Each structure stands twice: as C-alpha cells, then as structure tokens.
Amino acid sequence: MRGPLVWAVVSLLSGAAAIWVLYGSGWLRVTRVEVSGTTVLTAAQVREAARVPLGDPLASVDTDAIEERLLTRLKRIESVDVVRSWPHAIGLKVTERRPKVLLEKSGKFIEIDGSGVRFATVDQAVPGVPRLVVESSGPSAGRRFGVERLEREAARVAADLPAEVRRDTRAIRVRSYDSITVELTDDRTIAWGSGERGEAKARTLVALLKAAGGAKHFDVSAPAAPAVSGS
Secondary structure, three states: OHHHHHHHHHHHHHHHHHHHHHHHOOOOEOOEEEEEOOOOOOHHHHHHHHOOOOOOEHHHOOHHHHHHHHHHHOOOEEEEEEEEEOOOEEEEEEEEOOOOEEEEEOOEEEEEOOOOOEEEEEOOOOOOOOEEEEOOOOHHHHHHHOHHHHHHHHHHHHHHOOHHHHOOEEEEEEEEOOEEEEEEHHHOEEEEEOOOOHHHHHHHHHHHHHHOOOOOEEEOOOOOOOEEEOO
C-alpha cells in the first residue's frame, strides 16, 4: 500500500507545484503585448483598447474579454485572434476592415466594408475606393428598405465586382434595392440590378467585357440574359 500512497502524494505535490508556477510565481506573468496585422491602426492604439492586464499570471488572462474590448472599441477591427505566447506575452493578431465604398458627408468620407458596416470617418478619400451615392427619394428606396439596407447592398455589389472592373469603378449609385448602377471610367455604366446573384453577374460581366469591350453600357441585372449598348 505504501507505493500507491507515495505516488498519490507525489502527484498531489506535482499538481500543486504546477498550479503555483502558473498562478502564484513571478515566472509566467504578462510582461508585454505583441501586435501584428495592422495597417491603418497603430500597435499603440490596439494595446490601449485591449487593456491587457500586465503583471497578471499569463494563464489567468481572459482572452475572450480582450477580444470583446477590441471589437467594441475599435470598429476598424474586423476580427482578432488573442493568443498566449509563453512565457510572458499576449499576442494580438488583428484583421482590419477594408473599405469597399466611401460615403461623402459634410466634407468627410465614411468608410464602409463589404458587409455594409460603417467603421471609420476620414478626412481624405481612400484612393481606388468608389463613392457611394444613395438616391433614396423614391418610395421603393428609403421607405421600403431603409438607407442602411441600401448601403449594405451597394457594398455587397462593390465586393462582388471583378478585380479588373473594381479598378475602373468611380461610383456605385443606388436608386432602389433592385436598381444599382456601377459607374466606370470613360462614361461607362453597368446596370447591376439588386445585390443578389453577385458571382453570376460578375462572371457574365467579364464575358461581356471580352466580347464587347468597346461598349458603353452593360446590363447584367439578369445574368442569364445580359445586354450591351453604345460604343
């Protein structure tokens, strides 16, 4: 019986020692916060919003609470991975939102991502990002769907545009839920319709541009029956 008793005591002491090392000693405590993935935000901004408890045992840090603080306080952050980096660091791997359209208001520009989330207001227009124009005066626009819904649909269209078309896009004009127009360089336009079936419309548009690249107006609102006009 002595053998099992000895092993039980050893296991108990080992467990207590491990708990003390993790929570009671000064060996495995948070001394730094490592930030990666930022492009617009600074590491200092992320650290300030995260409020990681420096000096606390690394094992006791509430990573979910840190994530919630960052997503709440910094709308530019789309997602963040909070990890323990033993023995002394918390790592914050940030993914920032990217603007798909810009809404001009009072001389400033509201950045809206592909999900229709307004996440920042900046003084200068971001190069290469199209303007959003919402014409919500009609009954089927603002009253039926709401301006926020129309903004989401426009952002959805911008996100679905083929890369080669997105580069030439100057504005996305929304008259109603199912009347969205993409305005390109050289006075070209694309009748996109609603934001639905975006992938099919993008494929159809690429085919139209190859077959009739000199046209001025492209209609992919019904991707199975597209049309072109003008030259």
